[in-house]
Amino acid sequence: MxxxxxxxxxxxxxxxxxxxxxxxxxxxxxxxxxxxxxxxxxxxxxxxxxxxxxxxxxxxxxxxxxxxxxxxxxxxxxxxxxxxxxxxxxxxxxxxxxxxxxxxxxxxMARNTVMSKPALTSWSALIEYCTAAMAYDDREQFRLLFLDRKNVLIADEMQQRGTVDHTPVYPREVIKRALELSASAIILVHNHPSGDPTPSQTDIDMTRQIVDAAAKLTITVHDHIIIGRSGHTSFKALKLI
Structure with missing residues (x-):
């Protein structure tokens, strides 16, 4: 050597x-x-x-x-x-x-595949985008996907970014923003930095509050998706919506 x-x-x-x-x-x-x-x-x-x-x-x-x-x-x-x-x-x-x-x-790139397209018929692409954007974040973030009457995705916004295990969510602000955008429906999305997408009781309670507030103004909450590194969970699939 x-x-x-x-x-x-x-x-x-x-x-x-x-x-x-x-x-x-x-x-x-x-x-x-x-x-x-x-x-x-x-x-x-x-x-x-x-x-x-x-x-x-x-x-x-x-x-x-x-x-x-x-x-x-x-x-x-x-x-x-x-x-x-x-x-x-x-x-x-x-x-x-x-x-x-x-x-x-x-x-x-993942976002461009879902924007201005019917969200409910582009579900796999939507999940891929949310996973790319949120799954590996070390802090919780709460994202809102706003849809028009044809369920076309018209806006994608991160409403809050919190700590490693908590993000403050205010149903009034969610509905206010939906009205500002003239959205007919919304999809709620947040991540679990732990990697486990299982919803907590706090997640369930918060979702019910938003669903109830939205219903009064004829705004549909299609789903609440929790993104984790190990996969995702759909509230609709779990019959929580």
Whole structure:
């Protein structure tokens, strides 16, 4: 084994150690992605590909594996706050920015597939969007989806963002906003940062209050969806609405 300086320059070979193998590894990953797509790659390798843009002359595998080890999945990494991402060795502002940019792009793409479309006939896409936007958030957020008379999604708004296990929701504000938008129906959505989408008694009570208030003004509450990392729960499916 040759002697290397702090930058990895190997005096026995006259080059930075691992450079040829590193470049070859990048090309192999790109080829695998081009041929088989993301399904052909584990999470850490897909993350490596993302990191290539932020890290030009460094092996990104150790960083990618460290991020997966700390946060769990590819989605968890993208959703992690920038400050927490930078707790991982080798992750600075540039990498954190790149990861948050990819997350924003994924959420925007998912949102564009559901806006201005009938929500009840695009249910799978709606759930995918809500999952992308909310499942990995470390704080609860309460989102309102407003629909017109044809159940076309006309607005998507986050009404409140709370703590790790609580978001204050005010039925009067929900109904007020629906009236402002001339919405005929709404879908309630919130996330459980714990990952478990099982509704709490507080969730059930709050939903009943909103349903009762909306009914008085002939506004329909189609559903209340709870998003978690392990899946989602529909109040309508549970016959709670």
């Amino acid at each position: 040759g002697f290397k300086d702090e930058q990895g320059f190997d005096f026995s070979t006259g080059s930075k150690s691992g450079a040829p193998g590193h470049l070859g590894h990048r090309e192999r990953l790109r080829d695998r992605f081009s041929q088989g797509g993301a399904d052909a790659m584990p999470d850490y390798e897909l993350l490596e590909l993302v990191l290539f843009r932020a890290v030009a002359r460094q092996d990104t595998k150790p960083i990618a594996k460290a991020l997966i080890a700390k946060f769990g999945t590819f989605g968890d990494v993208l959703a992690a706050p920038a400050a927490r991402l930078k707790e991982v060795k080798g992750v600075g502002d540039k990498i954190a920015f790149e990861l948050k940019l990819v997350q924003a792009a994924a959420v925007r």
